[in-house]
Amino acid sequence: MVLQQTINGLITGSTYALFALGFTLVFGVLRILNLAHGAVFMAGAFVGLYAVTWAGLPLPLAFGVAVLVGGLIGVVVDWVAFRPLRRQNAAEFIAIVSSLGVAQMLMSVAQGVSNTLILRYPFGTFPVVFFEVFGLRISLLQITIVALVALLVTSLLAFLYATPFGRQIRAVAVSARTASLLGVRPDVVYAQTFFLSGALAAATGVIIGIAFNSVHFLMGEPFLLKAFVVVVLGGLGSVSGAVVAALLLGLVQSLTVAYLSSALSDAIIYSLLFAALLVRPGGLFGTSSAEMRVVRQ
Amino acid sequence: MSGMLAGYAGLLALVLVNAVLAYSQYLVLRAGVFSLATAGIASLGAYAAAILAVRWQVPGALALIAAGGVGLIAGVVLSLPLARLRGVFQAIATLAFVQIVLSLALYAEPLTGGAMGFNAIPRLVDLPGVAATFAIVLFVVIAVSRSRIGRAFDTIRQDETVAVSLGIAVVEWHRLAFALSGLIAGLGGGLMACRNYSLVPEDFGFPLLMAVLTQVVLGGRIAVAGPLVGAAVLTLLPEVARPLADYRMAVNGALLVLVAVCWPHGIVDTVAFHLRDRALRVREAVRP
Numbered sequence: 230m231v232l233q234q235t236i237n238g239l240i241t242g243s244t245y246a247l248f249a250l251g252f253t254l255v256f257g258v259l260r261i262l263n264l265a266h267g268a269v270f271m272a273g274a275f276v277g278l279y280a281v282t283w284a285g286l287p288l289p290l291a292f293g294v295a296v297l298v299g300g301l302i303g304v305v306v307d308w309v310a311f312r313p314l315r316r317q318n319a320a321e322f323i324a325i326v327s328s329l330g331v332a333q334m335l336m337s338v339a340q341g342v343s344n345t346l347i348l349r350y351p352f353g354t355f356p357v358v359f360f361e362v363f364g365l366r367i368s369l370l371q372i373t374i375v376a377l378v379a380l381l382v383t384s385l386l387a388f389l390y391a392t393p394f395g396r397q398i399r400a401v402a403v404s405a406r407t408a409s410l411l412g413v414r415p416d417v418v419y420a421q422t423f424f425l426s427g428a429l430a431a432a433t434g435v436i437i438g439i440a441f442n443s444v445h446f447l448m449g450e451p452f453l454l455k456a457f458v459v460v461v462l463g464g465l466g467s468v469s470g471a472v473v474a475a476l477l478l479g480l481v482q483s484l485t486v487a488y489l490s491s492a493l494s495d496a497i498i499y500s501l502l503f504a505a506l507l508v509r510p511g512g513l514f515g516t517s518s519a520e521m522r523v524v525r526q
Numbered sequence: 527m528s529g530m531l532a533g534y535a536g537l538l539a540l541v542l543v544n545a546v547l548a549y550s551q552y553l554v555l556r557a558g559v560f561s562l563a564t565a566g567i568a569s570l571g572a573y574a575a576a577i578l579a580v581r582w583q584v585p586g587a588l589a590l591i592a593a594g595g596v597g598l599i600a601g602v603v604l605s606l607p608l609a610r611l612r613g614v615f616q617a618i619a620t621l622a623f624v625q626i627v628l629s630l631a632l633y634a635e636p637l638t639g640g641a642m643g644f645n646a647i648p649r650l651v652d653l654p655g656v657a658a659t660f661a662i663v664l665f666v667v668i669a670v671s672r673s674r675i676g677r678a679f680d681t682i683r684q685d686e687t688v689a690v691s692l693g694i695a696v697v698e699w700h701r702l703a704f705a706l707s708g709l710i711a712g713l714g715g716g717l718m719a720c721r722n723y724s725l726v727p728e729d730f731g732f733p734l735l736m737a738v739l740t741q742v743v744l745g746g747r748i749a750v751a752g753p754l755v756g757a758a759v760l761t762l763l764p765e766v767a768r769p770l771a772d773y774r775m776a777v778n779g780a781l782l783v784l785v786a787v788c789w790p791h792g793i794v795d796t797v798a799f800h801l802r803d804r805a806l807r808v809r810e811a812v813r814p
Binding site for chain 1: 555560607611613614615617618619621622623625626628629630632633732736739740743772773775776778779780781782783784785786787790
């Protein structure tokens with residue numbers, strides 16, 4: 230039973246990782262909280278769903294379309310909410326406000342399109358197959374999710390750390406000024422970052438939409454709040470920290486839901502975030518330089 | 527005629543309640559604190575007032591005072607860990623606080639009614655009571671902003687390094703901002719409880735947090751009149767623009783983006799800045 234819950238928790242955690250990676254990537258490169266990330270996730274779920282039900286595409290193709298459209302939405306969010314502010318050199322507070330505004334606009338569109346209903350995938354979109362391994366019940370869907378997440382995370386890491394594009398992104402993350410002196414165009418890098426972030430969010434949206442077989446316009450908000458926990462626990466802007474923290478979060482959540490109560494589970498998770506900010510403000514794997522950015526000395 | 531007046535009285539009271547919540551958010555922002563805790567603290571104040579009013583038949587004024595007290599305590603307790611954190615992390619931590627309060631309100635069903643809500647609260651505060659509470663809050667805010675406290679807040683908000691070099695203890699002042707904001711948020715929550723007949727945990731979630739933030743950003747974060755103007759505009763807008771009622775969320779969102787991009791200082795502060803700028807230029811021109 231405990232083992233079953235552990236596996237469920239790790240699978241949930243892997244979806245959190247995928248979602249939080251896009252969020253932490255934007256934070257790491259631009260030092261802004263993109264509160265529209267949850268709305269992009271929701272939009273991705275909608276695109277995936279309509280690609281299956283309305284356009285009749287097969288699921289893998291629908292997934293690809295959703296990822297592509299999600300990436301483009303991410304770029305548009307940057308254009309609408311953040312680019313004008315970068316020019317004015319505005320405070321970080323205003324960026325949060327304008328991203329909230331974009332999130333509301335996206336959610337309003339989704340609400341209008343779906344008539345505030347909870348949408349579902351047609352039956353049999355994903356084959357329902359269960360395997361029994363050592364007395365554990367694991368579905369084909371769960372295996373696919375884990376494999377897909379692992380694939381996407383490794384390709385993101387490979388992109389960031391083994392390609393010239395990734396090197397440019399990391400250079401801008403350290404200092405946009407220095408990078409632009411060295412011939413990197415920060416605006417292109419920002420667009421790339423937002424595309425990656427949006428694509429990851431949309432991928433998570435489709436996965437979650439299928440896993441829970443429910444897509445609705447408010448689905449982004451709880452995920453965004455979970456992403457905060459992941460980003461803080463893993464350390465700001467840290468990719469590997471986010472993955473570990475997300476798995477941990479999934480584990481804690483599934484165990485508390487199973488053995489305590491679901492309402493209390495949220496309280497425990499957010500208290501964890503609170504405690505982390507007090508005890509290890511730089512994240513579980515943070516360094517003292519990361520801590521300096523979080524806490525006044 | 528009187529029916530029409532009564533309708534407007536309700537609307538006016540709504541504007542004032544929203545303005546009280548907006549002032550709670552305004553105070554922290556003015557001090558450069560990035561707290562989004564107003565919604566969570568308002569929820570604590572609201573439940574405190576509701577429980578006192580229904581279980582112990584406490585009169586409205588006392589319930590309001592208790593709500594303010596609960597808010598003050600919550601603000602102080604919250605400030606102990608959070609005043610040390612920097613900008614964005616204060617925002618994240620207070621968001622977590624709002625979620626904790628929300629899920630505890632859902633969990634503590636015997637006390638709060640859980641998801642079914644806390645119902646049958648008598649309407650204890652009418653327009654005069656709301657106006658009186660609002661006047662007290664406004665007085666406190668004006669007093670704060672004209673005193674040394676306001677000047678310290680302004681310095682910290684504009685440049686923390688300068689503030690520290692002037693000998694301003696940033697963490698202490700941030701604690702004060704948290705406490706005052708908590709007091710006002712508690713009062714605002716108490717007002718909601720005494721007027722809404724019923725409370726549901728979701729009333730105090732993300733949407734309220736965003737509504738309060740929008741009011742302050744739209745109105746202005748420096749001039750005292752800002753939050754009142756923001757609350758009035760955003761509360762009256764859906765009434766004036768009835769055809770747009772279905773797109774309320776989209777209109778709100780578009781408004782937020784437009785204000786953030788074009789008028790980042792909000793209505794009142796932008797206008798005040800232009801007036802001052804013109805006055806200065808006139809003076810320059812008059813001078814020989």
